[in-house]
Each structure stands twice: as structure tokens, then as C-alpha cells.
Amino acid sequence: MPRDPRVLVDQSSLDDAGVYRTGPRTALVQTVDFFPPVVDDPYDYGRVAAANALSDVYAMGGRPLTALALVCFPEALGPEVLREVLRGGQRAMREAKVAIVGGHTIKDPELKFGYSVTGVVDPRRMLTNAAARPGDRLVLTKPLGTGILATALKHQRLDPALARRLTRQMTTLNRAASELAVAAGVRAATDVTGFGLLGHAAQMAEASGVTFTLAPRADWLLPGVLGHARAGEIAGGLRKNQSYYGHRVRTDAVAADLALALFDPQTSGGLLLAIPERKVAGLLAALRRRRIWAKVLGHAIRRTALDVVCGAA
Numbered sequence: 145m146p147r148d149p150r151v152l153v154d155q156s157s158l159d160d161a162g163v164y165r166t167g168p169r170t171a172l173v174q175t176v177d178f179f180p181p182v183v184d185d186p187y188d189y190g191r192v193a194a195a196n197a198l199s200d201v202y203a204m205g206g207r208p209l210t211a212l213a214l215v216c217f218p219e220a221l222g223p224e225v226l227r228e229v230l231r232g233g234q235r236a237m238r239e240a241k242v243a244i245v246g247g248h249t250i251k252d253p254e255l256k257f258g259y260s261v262t263g264v265v266d267p268r269r270m271l272t273n274a275a276a277r278p279g280d281r282l283v284l285t286k287p288l289g290t291g292i293l294a295t296a297l298k299h300q301r302l303d304p305a306l307a308r309r310l311t312r313q314m315t316t317l318n319r320a321a322s323e324l325a326v327a328a329g330v331r332a333a334t335d336v337t338g339f340g341l342l343g344h345a346a347q348m349a350e351a352s353g354v355t356f357t358l359a360p361r362a363d364w365l366l367p368g369v370l371g372h373a374r375a376g377e378i379a380g381g382l383r384k385n386q387s388y389y390g391h392r393v394r395t396d397a398v399a400a401d402l403a404l405a406l407f408d409p410q411t412s413g414g415l416l417l418a419i420p421e422r423k424v425a426g427l428l429a430a431l432r433r434r435r436i437w438a439k440v441l442g443h444a445i446r447r448t449a450l451d452v453v454c455g456a457a
Contacts, residue, residue: 152267153204157351159273160200160335163265171267175200177337178214178258182294182411183311186225190232190257191315196337196412197259198240202322203335203415204272206265211237213247216256229257240317271325273344274351275332276418280444282356283427285321285436286414288341289369289405290314296368296377306368313366314412320434321415328427331420336413340385342406344416346392346451349444352418356452358442360398365405373404381409393452406454418444 147154152171153163161175177197181189194211201208213233217226237244242261293310296302302310318335325333332352336344349356362370385407395403414437419427424440431438 152270153272157272157274158347159351160203161206163204163267163270165267169266169268171265171270173201173204173206173263173265174260176214176258176260178256179411180254180256182314183297186228187232188311188315190229191236192311192412193257194233194236194259195315195317197261198236198242199318199335199337199412201261201263202318203333204265205270205322205326205333206263208240208242208261208263210243210245211259211261213244214258214260215247215249216252216254217249218253218255219251221255233257233259236315236317240319269326271330271333273332273334273348276348276352276354276444277331278354278444278446279421280331280418281421281424282358282441282443283417283419283424284336284341284364284414284439284441285318285417285431286313286316287366287437288336288364288410288413289366289408290410290413291379291382291408292369292372292377292405293366294411295379296372299377301372301377303368309366316412318415321431321436324427324430324434324436325415325417328430329419329423330417330427332418334416336410336416338381338409339389340382340407340409341416342393342395342452343385343389346389348416348418349451352444353447354444355446355448355450356442356444358452358454360402360406360454362402364439364441369405370401373401378404379409382407385409392450393454394450395454397455
């Protein structure tokens, strides 16, 4: 079937959202995401799910406008739990200035929640995962390790203060980081979610026809991540990421616990940005002014046999 020329981005590049041109300077950005609880409090779970769903639009450099809620709900949990989940999602959507215009609920043995989100973007300033070029610097806008910490929380082994830090990060929108990235001249972007840093970096490198070289450091991580990784607090998705992406990346020069964290599936993770080297200082300064955590992870080089090569810092 011939591709519609108005489709600017579809599933072929494994990008964060689909993009459909509606005019010379406007295009729709569409995405959907929902998942089981990653925190104990229903209200916080709703906030996390909303922030995570919105992130795909921000990763494209877009502005989210409307959302449809998706709920799979076990009746045994009771209406008060559902009310709190929806209330948390509504708070995050209000913060993003997004209108919830409807949704769909089904009975299900396992609670799952999220949103389908529609936004807009100027195609001339759109960010995709396929535009990184050799020489670009790679910048991350949130620390890693939410999957490991959420697993520890599930097993009741996470310090309460760290649990609050985890929730605060996962409920933080990527809106400001996205706006600053577009303004600074970022060339390519993706958000780091279920495939972990290495999975999403591999997808971005492959789509762009380059290789990423990273110099992993412990300060890329949330506090406590390495200790919990060594203690075996590993989500099933991490092993799947290792299995699927392991042959496409090189981590043999990285400590085993740090390598685990690089494969860790993230929820509402940060943006991975590729920006020309001459512009990286301005981007970092703008992020600092908005108090957004950021680290330079490495750079893009001409394509080799691998998507990502990790070396010692």
C-alpha cells in the first residue's frame, strides 16, 4: 500500500509518535501509552501515567493538546481507587494544559492506565530520532534507574525518601526540556522509556545512520540504583532489553552493575538529545537556568557495525 505523503513519521523508524501533516506549518502528533502501576499510591500512579504518555509528544518537539484516557480496571479494587487514579492523571494533564476529552474503560484482572495524546508541531522544527549526525553531542535530561528503584519499591525495600524522589522524577513533565531543546537547535531526540537508555540510543543511532559512543558514569543514575541492582532488584524488562539489544551495543568496558542500569526500562524518563557541538553549551546553560538535570553522555560518530559503543569515563 503506498504511503500517504502527509504522514511525516510512522512506525518504520520506531520513533516516539506518529506525525501527520495538516498544513505547510502544522502537523498532528499522535501517541498512546498505558501500563500497570509502578508506585503504590493510586493518585501518584495516575500522575506518572499521564507524564509518561505526554512525553512522546514532547520528544517530537510538539505541544500536546488533547488526551483520551485508557483504563483497564479490576472491580475488586473499588471505585475510590479508580477515582484517585483519574484524579492524578487529571492533575498532570492540567499542568500540561491538555484537555481530557474522553476515554474508554474495560474490566480487567490487572489495573492498567494511560492516555492517547494528540498534539501539534511545526514540521520545520519537528524533532525525530532519525536526524543525529556525526559530531553531535548527546545530552540526557533525567537520571536513570527508575525501573530498578520501582522494583525495589514493589518488594518494599526502598527507603521512603528515595521513593519520594523516584515519584517526583516520574511525575515531572518533559515540557520545559522539549521547549528548550527546540529553541537551542537540537537536531534529534527520543525519550528514554521502556527500552532503557541503550535500547532507545540504539534505535536512534540506527535510524540516523550513525553510531553513538558513550562514556557511562555513576552520576548518570538516581541515588541507590547501583546498590539495588547489585541486590538483584531487576525488572523483567531489563533482561529482555539485554537480550534484544545486547548484540547491537558494546558494554564490556563498563562495570556490570552500571551496565545493568543502562539497560534498565524507564518510566517517564528524560529526553535523549543530539545537538551540534557548537550549540551544546547554550543548551546546557538554558537547562540549568530552568533547574533541569542534564548530562552530556557522549557523541555520534560515523556508522560502524554497532549502534552504541560504551567505554570507560
